[in-house]
Amino acid sequence: MKYTKELKTGILAVVAIVILIFGYSYLKGQNLLDSNRIFHAVYADVEGLSASSPVTINGMKVGQVTNISFLDERGLLVVTFNVDNDFKFSKNSLAQIYGGGLIGGKSLAIVPEYEPGMLAKTGDTLPSAIEEGIMELVNERLTPLQVKVERAIVSTDSLLTAFNEVLDTETRNNIKNTFNDLSETVRSFKNTAESLDGIVSGNSEKLDRTFSNLDEMSGNFNKFSDTLAQIDLNGMSGDLEKIIADFEKISNNLSSGQGTAGKLLTDDAVYDNLDRATKQMEQLLQDIKLNPKRYVHFSVFGKRPGPYDAPNDSLK
Structure with a gap:
């Protein structure tokens, strides 16, 4: 049987179409035979x-x-x-x-x-x-962070704006002058420190002696403290209490008129007698001064003493 060219061409066309359909389905993941x-x-x-x-x-x-x-x-x-x-x-x-x-x-x-x-x-x-995929999870986690960052940026911008409003030209000049003054102060402190260093270096020996003397004084104070610790304070306190009691007893005796001193303080007659004796003693001493020959006489030829001078009656 002899096929014409038209039949052969038709068969080839059908086969090509079937292959195309199968290939297209295969590329799409479909296997028409399965x-x-x-x-x-x-x-x-x-x-x-x-x-x-x-x-x-x-x-x-x-x-x-x-x-x-x-x-x-x-x-x-x-x-x-x-x-x-x-x-x-x-x-x-x-x-x-x-x-x-x-x-x-x-x-x-x-x-x-x-x-x-x-x-x-x-x-x-x-x-x-x-x-949810990775991108969705990332977006979900980053969204709150993004909000916080935006708020921080807004707050920072507001803060910078406030600073710019506060820090006008005069304020900036004042701050600059303040830092200049601080620089001068630091420089002055530095010079003072150098001066103190020179003073300390020049008087190091004196300072050593001073600290040595302070060390010795500390040792002496320690010895003195040890000495005080050895003193019987209880015994001294007891003796002091006895002395105070004796003084109190004497004071009571004087107040009550006991003894010579007590009578002298409380008895007017004793005081008057003592006053008269004192005046008589003064008259006697004045008479001895005015008429010494009446009390002490010594003469080879037996010469009599001179006239008598009466003592001053103002002492009576």
Whole structure:
């Protein structure tokens, strides 16, 4: 049987179309010769998930996303994916979008549930969820920090503004003059310290002698303190109490008129007699002074004493 060129061209076209379909499906992750299970999940946002993204169970790749399309006019998205593994799981298992970092893209994970009699079949729609990725976690952690940094920047700006308002030209000049005065004061202290250093250096020997004398004085004070510690203060206190008692006894005797001194202080007659005796003694001494010859006489020729001079009556 002889084929015409048109038939051959048609057969080649059909084969090319079939190869193109199989190749396109293979590139999209679909193998038309395999009996894969097809599942669906509905999302409000697929977070960058794309066709041919891997589908995993417990981290193991079991399929891939085959199609993402709009479900309705509200913008809900339906994700279609296949599972080329015979692993059994419930139709209540969660289809969760996860991952997404600085380099890698999003993936779809099936979080399996094991419920007897409710196994997932091809064409079922699984519950959906989205796990926060690295960028979302970073943004979540950095947002409070960003707010704090912004507040700190605003506070710093306000503080700088307040400083600029307070530190006008006159205030700045005053602060500058104050630092200049402090510099002069420090320089003066430095000169004073150098002078004191010179004085100390020039009088080091005298200072050594002074400290030596102070050391000796301290030793003498220690010896004196030891001497005081050895004194019988109790005995001295007892003797002092006896002396005070004797003085008190004498004072009582004088006050009561006992003894000569007591009578002299309390008896007027004794005082008058003593006063008269004193006056007579004065007259006697005056008479001896005026007429010594009456009391002491010595003469070879027996000459009589001169005339008598009476003493002064004012002493009576």
